[in-house]
Amino acid sequence: MQRNLLKISLLTASILTGNAFAANHEVTISANLQDRGAVINKDIYGQFAEHLGHGIYEGLWVGEDSEIPNTKGFRNDVVGALKDIKVPLIRWPGGCFADEYHWREGIGPKDERPVKVNTHWGGVEETNAVGTHEFFDLAELIGADVYINGNLGSGTVQEMAEWVEYMTSDKNSTLANERRANGREEPWDIKYFGIGNESWGCGGHMDPDYYVNLYRQYATFIKTPKGKRPLLVGSGGDTDNTEWTDVLSANIDRNMDGISYHFYTLPTSDWQKKGHATEFDNAMWFKTMERTYRMETYLKNNIDIMDKNDPDGKLGFYVDEWGTWYDAEEGREPGFLYQQNTLRDAVVTAVNLNLFHEYARRVHMTNIAQMVNVLQAMILTDGAKMVKTPTYHVYSMYTVFQDATSIPFKLDTSRYSMNGEDLPAVTGSLAMGTDGHMYLALVNMDPTEDADIDLNIDGKVNKTLSGSILTAGNITAKNTFDDQHNLEPKPFKASADKLVLPAKSVVVLTLN
Template sequence: MNPIKHAVATLCLIAAGGYAYAAPVSVTIDTTRPGPVINKNVYGQFAEHLGTGIYEGMYVGPKSKIPNTRGWRNDVIGALKEMHVPLVRWPGGCFADEYHWRDGIGAREKRPVKVNTNWGGVEESNAVGTHEFFDLAEQLGADTYVNGNLGTGSAQEMSEWVEYMTSDSKSTLAELRRKNGRDKPFKVDFFAIGNEAWGCGGNMTPRYYTDLYKQTETFLRAPKHLRPQIIASGGNDYDTTWTDMISREAKKQTYGISFHYYTIPTGKWEVKGAATGFKEAEWFSTLSNTLKIDSMIKKNVEVLDRNDPEKKIGFLVDEWGTWYDVEKGTNAGFLYQQNTLRDAVVAALNFNIFHEHADRVRMTNIAQMVNVLQAMILTDKDKMLLTPTYHAYHMYVPFQDATSLPITLKDNPQYSYNGSSIPEISASAARAKDGKLYLALVNTNPNQEAEVAVDVPGVAIKSVKGRVLTAPALDTHNTFQAPDTIKPVPFSASAGADGKLTIKIPSKAVIVVAVE
C-alpha cells in the first residue's frame, strides 16, 4: 500500500473509534438536579432453602466444629456484614409455596423432616425456621423480607404466621412465640403473598392471583407500628399483565410488585451455558441479555405510571442474576455454579440500571446469597471464598441510600461482536450519605481499555480515588486453593495541568471512585 494512503486510512480508523486513540467518552455529572434516593434495599439478598445455600453454606448448627454463633457460621456472617447486607428474603422462592411455618418452630429435634420437592428431593430438617431466620437478620443488622405460602397454604396460615411474628399481646400465638424463646415481636419489614404465582407458586392467572392476594392481605393483621409492608407476586421477563392487574385492583394494599429475570448466556433454559471456560461469544451474549432488564423495567414502569401516578407502588426485582449449567459432579437441583469476572460485570451493569430507575425500583434481591446461582460466597465444609460478585457489591456500598445524580454520556462507543453491539461504557453517579460524590463505571469491552473524561459543571475536580475490579481472563475466578485470584485493587487518577480529569478504564472492568 502507498505509505500516504496507509497513514490516511489509519487516521480515519482512529477518528472512527477503532483504536485506543479515539476521543474519550464524555461523562458529565449534574449535581444541581439531585434525583431520587437509591434505596439501600436495591442491594438486598436472597436465601432460599436450596442446596447448600442455607445448610452448610450459612447454618451448621450450634454443635458444629466450624466456629458459629447459635449455628450461623462466623466466617460467612462476618463477610456478609462487611458487605453491608441491607435486606434478606426468606424462605423462598419456589420453596416458600410448600413451606408451612409451624414446621420450623419449637425444639429442633422435634421438628418434622420433609422432602424438598423443588430442589434436589433432599430431606429438609426444618432446623432453620422463623426464629433462626430472624437471628440471622439481627446478626447481619439487615431488614427482613418473609415470603408467605399461597401455593399450598391459606390466608389463615399466613395470618397466623404474621400474628406469631408481630403480636405484642397475650394471644395464644404470641405466647407460643414467647415459649419458643422470643419475648418481643420480631421486626418483619416486608411480607410477600406468594411467589411466582404464574409458575411454581400455583400456575395462576393474574386475575385469580389478584383476588387471592386481596383476600389474604385483608387478614394479615398486626399492630400498626409492627405491620410489615405487603408485597404482591408479579410477572417475569416482558410480561406486564401482572403489574397491570395488581396496580389497578390492589393499589391501596400494596407496597410493591415483585418481578423476576435471570440472565442466561444462550437464552435457552435447556442448555444455558457454562459458568467457566466460555469464549467471547458467551461473554457478549451474557452482557447483552442482562441489559434487556432495562427495557423490561421501563415497560412495567409505564404501566405503573398509568395506574399509579402518585408512585406509591414500587417495582421490586426480588429475583435476578446469572443462571448457568450446574457444575459437573454436583446435584442438579442444588444450582451450584462458579462465579467469575463476568458475573461481577453483570452485577455492576444491573446496579447502574437499578439506580436509573430509583423512583420505582426500591428493592432487588440477587439469587442467591451463598452457594446458589450468582452467589456472594462459596463454601466447602469449613472453607470459604468471596466471589467477584461479592466484590462488586462491596465496591457499590456507598450507593446504598445515596441520592442519585443525572449523568450524561457522549461519544460512547459500541462494543461489537458478530454483528451485534452494546454500549461500551455504563456509568452511574450519586451523592452518598457521607457527602461525597461517587462515580461507578463499567467497561464491557474485553479487548481494550477506554478513556473517560469526567466533568462536574461548577466543580473543579482534583482527583478520584477508589477501587477497580478486573482480571486477565474472561472467566477469572477464585478457588478454595487460590481464594484471592480476583479481588479489587486501589485505583486513582488526578486532573491534568488543564484541570481536566481523564480516567483510563481497563478492559472488562468495574470501577467505583469518590470524586474529590
C-alpha cells in the same frame, strides 16, 4: 459555578488490559453536581436465602455443635463477610420453596420438627432446623431487615395470618405466648411480606386475574400491631411479561406496596442449555452482556405501565430475583444450582446495579439470587473453607451507593458490537453518598477495548481522585478455595488529566 472538563488518567498502568491496536471507546459524562434525583434505597442491595442446595444448610447454618466457629449455629466467617458488605435485607424462605413451606414445622424443639422432602430442589430431606426463630437470629447477626415470603400456593389464609401474628404480636394472645415460650419475648419487625411467589409458575400456575382476587383476600387478614405493618408485596411477572404488572397495578388499590419481578441472565437465553459458568469465549461473553442489558428495557416497560396505573407513585417495583444462571456443574446435584463465579459475573452485577440506580424512582428493592452457594452467590463454602466471589467484591465496592442520592447525568458512549448486535460500551452511576461525597461508578462491558472517559462536570472536583477497580487479564478469572484472592478490587489514584477505563472492568471513584 466553575465548569471543569476533566480527562482523568489512571496511574496504575499495570492493571490496564485493553488492546493496544484497537481504538478506544469514546465516552462523555456530563452532570451538574448540584442536581438531585431519587434516593437509591439501600434495599436495592438485598439478598436472597432460599432453602435450596447448600445455601442454608452448610453455607449459612452448621448448627451450634459444629466444629466450624459459629454463633447460634450460623458460621462466623460467612456472617462476618456479609456484615462487611452491609447486607440491608434478606428474603426468605423462597422462592419456589416458600409456597410449600408451612411455618409451624419450623418452630419448637428441633428434634420434634418434621422432616419433609424439598420437592423443588433435589428431592432432599428438609429437617426444618432453620425456621422462623433461626432466620431472625441470622438477620440480627448480620444487622439486616427481613423480607418474609408467605405461602399462597399450598397454604391457607388462616395459616398466613397466624404466622404474621406469631411474629409481630405484642399482646397476650395464644400465638404471641407460643412465640415467647419458644424463646422470643419481643415481637420481630418484618420490613416486607410477600403474598405468594411466582404465582404464574411454581407458586400455583395462576393467571393474574385469579391471583388478584386471592391477593385481596389474603392481604385483608395480614394484621399487625400499630407501627408493625410490613410493606406488602404482590407476586408479579418475569422477563418480558408485563401483564402481571399491568393487572396488579390496575386492580389492587389497597394493601399493596410493591410488585415483584424476576429476570435471570442466561448466556444462551435457552433454559435447556444455559451455558457454562467458567468456560466461555468472547462471543459468549457478549451474549451474556446482551441478555443482562435487556433489564433496561424490561424495567422501562414495567415502570411505564406503573406510571399509567399508579400516577402518584405509591407502588415500588421490586426485582426480588435476578442474577446469572448457568448449567449445573458436572458431578453435582443439578437441583442444588451451585455455580462458580467469574469476572463476567462481576460485570453483570455492576451493569444491573447501575440500572437499578437509574430507575431508583420505582425500584426500591432487589434481591440477587442467591446469597451463599446457589446461583450468583456472594460466597462459596466447602466444609470449613470459605471464598468471596467477584460478585461479592462488586457489592463491597458499591456500598457507598446505599441510600445515596442519585445525580442526573448524561452518558454518551460508543457501542460495543459483535455479529451485527451492539450495546453501550460503558454504563455508570453518579450519586451523593450519605457521607456527602460524590461517587462515580463505571463499567466497561467490552472485554477487549478500553474506554477514554471525558467528565464534563459542573461543580468542585478534586484534582486527584481515588477509587478502586476490579478487573483481570482473563475473562474467566475467578477465586477458588486454593486461590482466594486471585480477583479482588485494587486501590488506585487518578489525576485530573485523562481517565482510561480498562476493558472488562468495574471502577468506583470518589469525585470530591
